[in-house]
Amino acid sequence: EVQLLESGGGLVQPGGSLRLSCAASGFTFSSYAMSWVRQAPGKGLEWVSAISGSGGSTYYADSVKGRFTISRDNSKNTLYLQMNSLRAEDTAVYYCAKVGIAVTYEAFFDYWGQGTLVTVSS
């Protein structure tokens, strides 16, 4: 059974930093790209970042580029999101998601964690 378990959320002051983790199990972690998606309170889903299975390719939304860094440790089956220079508008539930690939190469997010809440406030 695929399981994704996020941790590391909490209250942080504007300008501060936080590192989120996502522990994965139930699949060959290094074979799959992974992604972070966030959802501000009462708002829709916003894609944040993605990383290839090897970790060699990373992608970011313009809203977090230069402030957030996605990484992974395939030996520990863990995905990370380092968040620096946090702003009030970064307040959201952050989900990690496993990226699946169709036989015709379309990508999709087939498994999601339960989410971790990040609150940026003074």
Add this chain to the structure above:
Amino acid sequence: DIQMTQSPSSLSASVGDRVTITCRASQSISSYLNWYQQKPGKAPKLLIYAASSLQSGVPSRFSGSGSGTDFTLTISSLQPEDFATYYCQQSYSNGYTFGQGTKLDIK
């Protein structure tokens, strides 16, 4: 960046109704379109991938169609557990943009 626009933003319907939600991309995305269902306080759940492929375990009353810029999610006969918010998502570019969501509630 590719923008995704869903319509309607909200929808009221009754159990047994046939419901259609539309998603439009700002440029052609071929069949790189996914649909998710989200219930309050829960993580999203994948329903449809690659525009029309039903995710394993998802009831067959859900179906997806379209290609290029215009896509639809259809629920053939609404069940009580289907009242939720639905999102489309493009995976054509590495931005993986979501639509703004369609909230489906009970009439």
